[in-house]
Amino acid sequence: MNQPAIVKPCHEKTFQQGKIYCQYDSDEISSFISDMLNGEYWQQQNAIVGSAQGRGTTWFIETENADNVLRSWVLRHYYRGGLIGKVINDQYLFTGLENTRAAREFSLLKSMRALGLPAPKPVAFRVVRQGLFYRADLLSSRIENADDLVGILSKKTISDQLWQQIGQVIKSFHQHGIYHHDLNAHNILIDDNDKVWLIDFDQGEQRTKQVKWPEENMARLLRSFRKEQHRVTNFHWAEKNWRALLNGYQS
Numbered sequence: 470m471n472q473p474a475i476v477k478p479c480h481e482k483t484f485q486q487g488k489i490y491c492q493y494d495s496d497e498i499s500s501f502i503s504d505m506l507n508g509e510y511w512q513q514q515n516a517i518v519g520s521a522q523g524r525g526t527t528w529f530i531e532t533e534n535a536d537n538v539l540r541s542w543v544l545r546h547y548y549r550g551g552l553i554g555k556v557i558n559d560q561y562l563f564t565g566l567e568n569t570r571a572a573r574e575f576s577l578l579k580s581m582r583a584l585g586l587p588a589p590k591p592v593a594f595r596v597v598r599q600g601l602f603y604r605a606d607l608l609s610s611r612i613e614n615a616d617d618l619v620g621i622l623s624k625k626t627i628s629d630q631l632w633q634q635i636g637q638v639i640k641s642f643h644q645h646g647i648y649h650h651d652l653n654a655h656n657i658l659i660d661d662n663d664k665v666w667l668i669d670f671d672q673g674e675q676r677t678k679q680v681k682w683p684e685e686n687m688a689r690l691l692r693s694f695r696k697e698q699h700r701v702t703n704f705h706w707a708e709k710n711w712r713a714l715l716n717g718y719q720s
Contacts, residue, residue, distance in 0.1 A: 574671055643683045
């Protein structure tokens with residue numbers, strides 16, 4: 470299993486203009502503007518290098534900072550799921566900045582990075598107030614040279630050792646009380662050094678008590694594999710792979 474790395478802390482700064490509130494890591498962004506949390510801004514900069522579709526479009530960005538160091542980021546707008554998402558697809562009731570989806574995920578990513586857990590680095594977030602509601606966006610680091618588990622398994626099998634490593638990594642998050650609201654095969658990445666990462670912690674949180682939620686997390690992940698097995702042609706997954714993952718999780 471990969472040992473936790475010593476991670477440099479996030480140096481936060483705030484930006485506020487009217488009903489727009491942002492926080493950002495000044496080590497990542499030296500000259501911040503709120504438009505950096507807008508996909509159209511990066512399109513105008515010719516900095517979009519890819520995208521992914523979920524509830525909305527996730528943008529992959531490459532840009533150089535003031536020191537000509539290449540930054541690779543992921544920009545995501547928060548969208549609602551379910552039936553309510555079809556009515557108010559990206560608006561949330563505002564009950565305080567600290568309760569917004571973006572602020573909570575930014576804070577959780579910061580905590581996980583401080584613990585040395587393999588999760589994206591938080592770069593910036595934006596909350597835009599609109600009456601009683603808000604819209605929000607998050608900018609985080611992109612995991613370099615990595616693919617999600619669904620993409621990998623649609624092309625090839627992976628070793629029992631790597632399955633066990635996936636289980637060990639999930640266990641390390643659970644041991645630190647990290648609850649992943651949507652733990653599924655799309656939110657597990659493996660880079661070209663076979664390092665395992667977890668992404669997309671919207672509605673995740675750090676919990677002090679481990680009662681039933683770790684088992685519920687794992688049950689959700691198993692349902693995800695079984696769903697993809699029926700959805701993806703030539704999906705290289707079988708129940709024995711789940712047993713290998715559990716061996717790693719329980720070791």
